[in-house]
Amino acid sequence: MEFQCPHCGIxxxxxxxxxxxxxxCPACSQRFEIPKASPQPAVPTxxxxxxxxxxxxxxxxxxxxxxxxxxxGIGVAVTVVFLLMLVPFKGQPWSDIFLKRGWVNFAEVFxxxxxxxxxxxxxxxxxxxxxxxxxxxxxxxxxxEINAETVPEFVDHIYKLPMQLRDSLxxxxxxxxxxxxxxxxxxGEVTVILxxxxxxxxxxxxxxYTLLKVFLWAIPILGFIGxxxxxxxxxxxxxxxxxxxxxxxxxxNNLTSGLGIAFDTTLLGLVLSMIMSFPMAxxxxxxxxxxxxxxxxxxxKLLPRLNDSRSAGADxxxxxxxxxxxxxxxxxxxxxxxxxxLNQATAMLSQAGETLQRRLDSHQTHVEGAFxxxxxxxxxxxxxxxxxxxxxxxxxxxxxxxxxxxxDETLRKLGGETIVVQKKGLFSR
Numbered sequence: 032m033e034f035q036c037p038h039c040g041i042x043x044x045x046x047x048x049x050x051x052x053x054x055x056c057p058a059c060s061q062r063f064e065i066p067k068a069s070p071q072p073a074v075p076t077x078x079x080x081x082x083x084x085x086x087x088x089x090x091x092x093x094x095x096x097x098x099x100x101x102x103x104g105i106g107v108a109v110t111v112v113f114l115l116m117l118v119p120f121k122g123q124p125w126s127d128i129f130l131k132r133g134w135v136n137f138a139e140v141f142x143x144x145x146x147x148x149x150x151x152x153x154x155x156x157x158x159x160x161x162x163x164x165x166x167x168x169x170x171x172x173x174x175x176e177i178n179a180e181t182v183p184e185f186v187d188h189i190y191k192l193p194m195q196l197r198d199s200l201x202x203x204x205x206x207x208x209x210x211x212x213x214x215x216x217x218x219g220e221v222t223v224i225l226x227x228x229x230x231x232x233x234x235x236x237x238x239x240y241t242l243l244k245v246f247l248w249a250i251p252i253l254g255f256i257g258x259x260x261x262x263x264x265x266x267x268x269x270x271x272x273x274x275x276x277x278x279x280x281x282x283x284n285n286l287t288s289g290l291g292i293a294f295d296t297t298l299l300g301l302v303l304s305m306i307m308s309f310p311m312a313x314x315x316x317x318x319x320x321x322x323x324x325x326x327x328x329x330x331x332k333l334l335p336r337l338n339d340s341r342s343a344g345a346d347x348x349x350x351x352x353x354x355x356x357x358x359x360x361x362x363x364x365x366x367x368x369x370x371x372x373l374n375q376a377t378a379m380l381s382q383a384g385e386t387l388q389r390r391l392d393s394h395q396t397h398v399e400g401a402f403x404x405x406x407x408x409x410x411x412x413x414x415x416x417x418x419x420x421x422x423x424x425x426x427x428x429x430x431x432x433x434x435x436x437x438x439d440e441t442l443r444k445l446g447g448e449t450i451v452v453q454k455k456g457l458f459s460r
Contacts, residue, residue, distance in 0.1 A: 034066050094160065094200050095232075095239040095318070097152040106145030110137075113144065135257035135296045139250050143303040146246040150310050153239070157314065160321050163199030166192060169209070169333060178338040182213045201325045204228050205333060218339045225329050229322065236318045243311050247304050254300020 034045070038061040050067040114137070168189060174181040189197070189206050196202065207228060208221045215221075 036061070037063050091203055092198055093235070094156055095153075095236040097149055097156070097239075102145065102149050102152060106141065106148045109148065110141045110144045113140065135253050135260065136299055139253050139296070139300050139303055142246045142250050142253070143307055146243050146307050147310070149243060150307075150314050153314055153318070157317050157321060159196075160199055160201070160318075163196045164201050164321070164324060164328075166196055166202065168192070168202055168205045169336065176336050176338045177209065177212065178340065179216050182209060185209055186213055200232055200321070201328065204232075204325060204329065208329070208333065212337055212339070216339050218334070218337050221337060222334060225334070229326050229329075232322055232325075233319075236315075236322065240311070240315060243307075247308060247311070250304040250307075251297075251300045254297040257296025257300070258294070260296075 036056040036059065038056060039059040045065055050065050053062055053064050055062050169177065169185055170188065173184045173188060177185055186206070186209055189202065189209065192202060204225065208225050211224055212218075212221050
């Protein structure tokens with residue numbers, strides 16, 4: 032649920048089970064009480080569809096971890112009762128191992144009893160999970176498949192289950208999956224949330240054995256501590272004997288007593304840890320098998336019945352194929368005819384391509400020849416056009432040169448006659 036700090040107004044979220052607890056605001060550090068969750072409003076009615084409500088689930092207990100304080104109190108009480116029951120048998124060797132070996136043996140017995148109490152409480156939880164697996168959570172009487180129209184009926188059926196069996200791993204996982212399918216109508220998202228919830232449950236069960244594993248480690252360690260303590264006491268008593276026979280006798284008695292404490296504490300620690308390891312392994316195996324059965328139910332019984340209508344067209348074709356025995360044969364025949372026609376068309380296209388290529392090559396050769404002839408003709412005509420004026424210009428210049436030479440000759444002749452005339456006149460004078 033969502034709520035706000037009454038002092039600074041920062042928005043926060045918390046589980047519904049934490050309502051009423053006093054917490055400190057992470058922003059202003061002011062303490063306040065978490066308000067109770069308000070009821071969720073119903074979704075408005077949609078014409079033509081089933082009315083759906085935001086149900087919100089229920090408070091889920093921890094199905095793997097036991098109550099720490101409860102197990103501790105029961106362990107202390109059982110340990111005290113067990114030691115008091117041994118008081119009348121004080122003096123017996125088997126009774127003295129528990130009563131006359133000091134605090135180490137008391138601690139070993141307490142840890143062993145506490146561990147067995149935790150296993151007993153976990154066994155009760157495991158039996159509750161087994162009983163809940165007998166429920167028909169998604170009955171076929173409500174529909175052969177779970178689709179958008181029938182899913183509200185399945186959700187309502189889950190909410191009508193007895194509360195003592197409703198809060199279980201199997202029912203909670205199926206409820207979350209079906210409610211997600213009701214909101215999103217997507218098989219893929221339901222598969223993802225089922226896998227994620229399976230991992231969460233497995234990690235939670237694995238983590239619930241952490242304290243028991245500490246006990247299995249601590250009980251033998253306490254036995255070794257008692258051994259060291261007993262040997263130290265024995266060695267100390269032997270050195271204090273001196274030369275007095277009575278004192279030496281007393282030190283020998285203390286030595287044997289110290290050795291008895293040393294070996295008895297180790298023996299008791301090893302025996303208790305070994306005894307506790309067997310029911311612990313059996314309990315862990317039983318819980319893992321329960322998770323495996325729940326995973327198998329979700330994968331084999333729940334998911335195949337979910338229909339999000341995303342493959343309706345394919346399903347319709349499959350139904351038609353099953354109802355018409357000759358459909359497959361006709362389809363195969365049509366496929367063969369199609370392949371034959373496709374091969375023929377491919378051959379025709381290949382032949383047409385070759386013919387087109389030959390025509391293109393011939394046309395290219397013709398075009399190249401015509402282009403070369405045109406270039407040659409153009410070159411010849413251009414050469415002739417440019418050469419003729421040059422020849423004519425040469426003839427013209429040659430004619431002009433002869434005219435100039437003739438004129439020059441004429442001028443020379445005229446010049447000679449003038450000189451002769453001038454000379455004749457000079458002489459006549």
